[in-house]
Amino acid sequence: MATQAGANIRVLIVDDFAETRENIRKLLQFEPDIDVVGMARSGREGIQLAKDTRPNVVLMDINMPDMDGIQATEIIAKEVPIAQIVIVSVQSDTDYLRRAMLAGARDFLSKPPPADELINTIRRLGQMSRQRELLAATQPPPGTPGAAGHKGVGGKIISVFSPKGGAGCTTLATNLALALHSGDNKVIIVDANLQFGDVGVFLNLQGKYSLVSLAERADEIEEDFIQSVVASHSSGVKVLLGPPTPEDAELVGAGQLKKVLEALREHFHYVVVDTAAVLRDVELTIFDVSDRVLLVATPDIPSLANIKKFFDLIEKLEMPSERVWLLLNRVDRRGGITAANVEETLKHTVRGQILLDEKTVLASINSGVPFVTGAKSLPPVQGVLDLAQKLREEFAPKEAATPADERGRKPPAKAPSLFQRR
Template sequence: MTVLWSTDPAAAETYHYAIGGQVHAADGAHAVWRALTTTPGEPLVVAGPEIDLLAVCELAERLRVELPEAGVLLLRRRLDISVLAQALRAGIREVVVADDLSALSVACGRSLEVSRRMVSSTAGPQSRQGTIVTVFAAKGGCGKTTIATNLSAYLASLGQRVLIVDLDLAFGDVAISLQLDPEHSAADLIAMSGHLDQAGIASVVTRHASGLEAICAPSSPADADRVPATTTSELLQVARRSYDYVIVDTPPAFTEHTLAAFDVSDIAIMLATPDIPAVKNLRLALNTLDLLGHPQESRVVVLNRADAKVGLHVPDVVKAIRAPVATSLPSSPAVPASVNRGVALVLDEPKHEFSTALRALAERHVVTRTPVPPLDAPAAIDQQPLPRRRDLRQRRRKVLR
């Protein structure tokens, strides 16, 4: 199927015979993307001469990462060296003069043949589509890195090939939490942007004793701004073809890198602790994801330190965030102690109550991906709430309204 991106009402009639086959008309980048991702067939985009060059280049760059078999052809009124150079850098396959219908027909045929070869080379038993899990907390101090590293280490202990990516590029703690001494970091991916492959990822990972592999944050916060969000998308898309699981540890904010991770994630672990600021921020984060069109069924809300005697319990949190809590994790001094020792508690003390709860989270919501019951259905919460302090609960309910 070919998508003709044009705002000219006569474009379909003008280019139909040159393009050939079934042509789907679209007047905007979002419509083009929706057509490519929802309609099966050989993906090809023909952008009309009136479409802004920057918009076409942005689409081509995204397709190169997320749908590399898709081809983009650009029509222009006249050929220009600067346009050709910019199109080439963005991944546009050919630039064709708009009134040369014969050249357009040949270019379409060449692009479709390239797409067929790319699809056939990646099909078959050797292809892999790993699961991407993004761990996010809208407030710092919720134990996000601890859960991400323990989850990654446990999955690696099952014999799975696991990569953890530290997307808290300025202040990431994955390396220190796992007692790693990385020679490379995410900053080394900048030079490979646009042509990152499995060998490139292998050149920057640091290996943990459990078999887990990590891409750590840069050692200097100044390097964080140098890593573009497009590199994050490219990294995760390439990594999922090499690993069974890719665990993404994020900063406590909706940065461009965090949003890029949410875009490609299969599972989003949304984390909070039973305190007013964390619950409030979680509710705002869930609302933001709703506005962005992020699928609710992919989210797993986790309440960490759920048994802390602070007056808020699981039912209070559920009512405040207006979403079900899939599982809860206990509070224990052994957890920060394990972080200080640079070990994953789930491996170091497998019988510990935190380790047991973490394994249940991994098995139920990551390995088997059991759906979380909707809010109006009875939900099985792993950690039962402690007796309530009704006076504290009433005060907190008034704050959360």
């Protein structure tokens, strides 16, 4: 499967052992579509060479002098986003792998890598990188007036999902929307729990229009139209209510919903999407356009069993797991399953915790006033504020430093799919 002439896959090898570097180079030299463009002896040298040669694929060792492969991966992933990094290491400890994946690595091969596996991995990731390269070459520079995908604010889509109903998605989504809202950040919450959504109930809002109105005109969504359709919460957060009746859910197709969300991200800094506890085309499409999927678990065995199934599924679908943030809701300070237990069982980092507090949460739902507006001393408030802060930090510096980064400003319609559907 050779690529076009002049478009060979450029590979950088980073390993402190000369023999390993040479062996890999020899193994690749007979592949007509692969060029080894550089070999580095350390993480630091690897970063420099990655900047100089802009490889499609980087083969990265972990244990090296001066800077290890995980740190180098993190820097290369940020500075040369086109480069797809494969960890090639004797370290197969899951903790190392998880850290490498969080740092931005795409794949892992054990050392010495079997020839077939190495070449297939390079080709697969190389093709992905080449496609992004071509896409970038056809785009006007970010920020150019009228550049596709940059006509608006290029906001972040944050969806909230749980494979098990009642985990607290709507509670979290409504409170998070308020916590993210500020003078600088315009926020909209979208009720994409199409049949039994209750964002309107949680925020004590009703309206004549809903998601159905935007979905019906998904190809011609202008700002005026959005403003005339959304409801306004007293906090300033805008609300796109769900379909008025369960039967109306079928009026919103996955493709239309995708267009609606992409239109909204051009007018709002954060688009928070509440979802139903099912996995159909609609939910997969929402994940596909999401910058982060907040996966809500509760600290009990049935919830964790379902979360495990979800992680297994996204692995099969090749959804980058770093976009999924695992959260724990209803955390009981008095004991029970802890975040550490959950991390140990699921092998995923818990990115946020919201404390159990029936009284506060129920009172807030019944009054239609999210608890995050209440005293900071209320048990569940801090967890939501911390999460909002982490999300802001996650996005703000990267946007400024690497505007063309695939996770940032690329036009959503052409952004790499979160799922490689098979």
